[in-house]
Amino acid sequence: MPKKGYFGVYNNIEYEVTRDVDNNFLIMTDDPAKVTNDFVDKFNSGVYTKKIKKENLSELYYIKPQAIYKNKKFNVMSNEKDGKVYLGTGDAKLAREFNFDRTDKYYYEKWVPKEDVEIIEERKDIPIEKNR
Known part of the structure; x- marks a missing residue:
């Protein structure tokens, strides 16, 4: 992960x-x-x-892992299992396009083959105020 x-x-x-x-x-x-x-x-x-x-x-x-799957960005939901990665999205249109299952009122998830996914880490820098 x-x-x-x-x-x-x-x-x-x-x-x-x-x-x-x-x-x-x-x-x-x-x-x-x-x-x-x-x-x-x-x-x-x-x-x-x-x-x-x-x-x-x-x-x-702050680091947030993301997955690029078929040129679209998704959340990475869990560790790899049986050569697959669990992806998620809150975007209903995207979920329908890629046949994700609805798992919550506004969330969709799907297992996809690991070889079809590129995992990236999005980094957001947080300012540190130094004492003077």
Whole structure:
């Protein structure tokens, strides 16, 4: 599955970024090579976190995986399964054109062969205000 969510660069290393219940910024990873002695594995799950200040990130961005299928863009819904990828759209006209199944009032989904799909990651940069 391609990356999805908030990511940031801290000390020239990319981490997933989240916030805790107190709205503190956390960087997190399950890669032991990215972990220093000030990271914690709070739940003994193999996921290490470190509380940081947002301004200590050199980059912050949101990544949304998308699929190009028959020259149209769709949402990627899940991991690959049996050589297929699960796509979705809220566009009823597009869904009818490609025979997607209606799975919710305004949403349509379909399994398609992986070889018919190009997965891309759309990135939206988020400004970081540095303290002066």
